[in-house]
Amino acid sequence: MRPGLAPTRRRVIRKPSARLAPRERILAAARELFYRDGIRAVGVEAIAACAGTNKMTLYRHFSSKDALISAYLNRLSDESDAVWEEARRAEPGNPGAQLRWLLRRVSQFADESSGRGCALANAAVELAGRRHPACRIVEAQKRRTRERLVALCREAGFAHPRELADELFLLVEGARVSLQSVGPRGPGSRLCALAEALLDAAPKVNHKV
Amino acid sequence: MRPGLAPTRRRVIRKPSARLAPRERILAAARELFYRDGIRAVGVEAIAACAGTNKMTLYRHFSSKDALISAYLNRLSDESDAVWEEARRAEPGNPGAQLRWLLRRVSQFADESSGRGCALANAAVELAGRRHPACRIVEAQKRRTRERLVALCREAGFAHPRELADELFLLVEGARVSLQSVGPRGPGSRLCALAEALLDAAPKVNHKV
DNA sequence: CTTTGGTGTTACCGATCGGTAACATCATGG
DNA sequence: CCATGATGTTACCGATCGGTAACACCAAAG
Numbered sequence: 001m002r003p004g005l006a007p008t009r010r011r012v013i014r015k016p017s018a019r020l021a022p023r024e025r026i027l028a029a030a031r032e033l034f035y036r037d038g039i040r041a042v043g044v045e046a047i048a049a050c051a052g053t054n055k056m057t058l059y060r061h062f063s064s065k066d067a068l069i070s071a072y073l074n075r076l077s078d079e080s081d082a083v084w085e086e087a088r089r090a091e092p093g094n095p096g097a098q099l100r101w102l103l104r105r106v107s108q109f110a111d112e113s114s115g116r117g118c119a120l121a122n123a124a125v126e127l128a129g130r131r132h133p134a135c136r137i138v139e140a141q142k143r144r145t146r147e148r149l150v151a152l153c154r155e156a157g158f159a160h161p162r163e164l165a166d167e168l169f170l171l172v173e174g175a176r177v178s179l180q181s182v183g184p185r186g187p188g189s190r191l192c193a194l195a196e197a198l199l200d201a202a203p204k205v206n207h208k209v
Numbered sequence: 210m211r212p213g214l215a216p217t218r219r220r221v222i223r224k225p226s227a228r229l230a231p232r233e234r235i236l237a238a239a240r241e242l243f244y245r246d247g248i249r250a251v252g253v254e255a256i257a258a259c260a261g262t263n264k265m266t267l268y269r270h271f272s273s274k275d276a277l278i279s280a281y282l283n284r285l286s287d288e289s290d291a292v293w294e295e296a297r298r299a300e301p302g303n304p305g306a307q308l309r310w311l312l313r314r315v316s317q318f319a320d321e322s323s324g325r326g327c328a329l330a331n332a333a334v335e336l337a338g339r340r341h342p343a344c345r346i347v348e349a350q351k352r353r354t355r356e357r358l359v360a361l362c363r364e365a366g367f368a369h370p371r372e373l374a375d376e377l378f379l380l381v382e383g384a385r386v387s388l389q390s391v392g393p394r395g396p397g398s399r400l401c402a403l404a405e406a407l408l409d410a411a412p413k414v415n416h417k418v
Numbered sequence: 419c420t421t422t423g424g425t426g427t428t429a430c431c432g433a434t435c436g437g438t439a440a441c442a443t444c445a446t447g448g
Numbered sequence: 449c450c451a452t453g454a455t456g457t458t459a460c461c462g463a464t465c466g467g468t469a470a471c472a473c474c475a476a477a478g
Binding site: 043044045055056059064065 | 434435436437438439
């Protein structure tokens with residue numbers, strides 16, 4: 001083992017065009033099926049088949065279905081965090097533009113998505129009552145999102161950042177959940193317009209409107 | 210059978226203090242368990258036991274678990290409709306007060322509830338992908354709620370009733386779903402204040418603000 | 419009284435699901 | 449070339465679940 005490399009990096013990307021490692025394919029399959037059909041409705045065998053492998057290999061990478069669920073939610077949470085970084089890079093030094101960038105992102109996601117709402121929130125619903133550690137993942141992610149929203153609203157110079165952030169948060173969550181329950185042509189489709197109007201009307205700190 | 214009475218009304222309320230008919234107890238048990246633990250997580254046997262009866266009697270009243278789910282959601286939908294009638298009786302002829310009455314109602318429900326959000330929306334999440342007729346029930350109820358909101362906002366004299374109604378709708382749905390996913394101390398607890406502020410700031414038709 | 423219809427009880431069936439054991443296969447690294 | 453470790457395959461286990469059959473029970477209506 002050479003210094004600076006992970007010890008005996010096994011399966012070093014067989015070929016550039018080779019398919020991903022089984023663990024990644026399983027996570028991708030879980031992501032697709034969990035989101036589309038629901039966590040409880042999908043069996044581990046279906047996930048393994050969708051990943052082009054089998055149940056044994058799945059259980060060699062994840063100790064249980066619950067562990068797979070947690071890994072799935074952790075990945076979703078990480079990707080959600082990445083979106084915030086993306087917004088920061090897209091509109092550097094401009095918190096207001098970052099806010100609007102994020103809103104548009106959520107809106108277009110809502111359009112292109114299969115209308116199944118927020119995968120994290122759906123998981124929290126399906127894992128009800130259970131002291132499943134996965135629920136903690138969802139809660140932590142949502143809490144972080146809320147805090148980030150408050151911070152961004154404050155940086156953008158709004159007079160009441162917490163109130164504005166909570167209102168935006170509820171609008172976004174409501175849009176996603178109603179996308180699931182009332183359909184893609186429901187009020188969720190107006191999220192972008194409503195949120196933008198809200199931002200336009202919100203008072204700033206220095207100059208009263 | 211005497212005229213003016215339903216033909217051979219069977220089981221005419223045995224005694225004033227007697228417990229309800231099995232069908233009612235089953236529906237009540239299903240309501241409690243479905244909401245608390247999730248539809249897919251609860252077995253028919255648990256529902257029957259919670260209702261003080263057994264699986265056979267359950268299947269004598271509901272042809273399948275899916276039929277029970279539909280009955281459960283239909284009842285929820287009916288009760289939701291009843292709340293609108295209650296608002297009309299509580300604040301007759303005053304659409305604005307009815308709006309605020311409903312908002313307060315939702316908020317206090319959010320507080321006293323177990324933090325599991327909207328039972329209808331949760332059902333839509335759990336019944337994902339399936340062309341389950343129950344999904345139609347949820348969709349119809351949500352659509353009706355939205356239309357009623359628009360009508361009430363229009364009657365209350367707001368200048369942009371559809372926009373305001375959709376914003377209120379999203380706020381309410383977001384508050385309920387985030388009650389489930391981020392917890393009872395999340396932004397959902399601010400629903401009432403946010404919505405009231407929204408109503409206060411919304412322009413009316415006759416006198417511009 | 420007897421009849422009748424709803425109810426309780428037990429046992430069971432078939433299907434599905436999460437999870438495991440044992441063994442064959444195959445590519446890699448030494 | 450051989451050893452090693454990851455992967456594929458098959459079969460299986462126990463538990464749970466939706467749903468049904470058969471029969472005993474019990475209260476009310478005639």
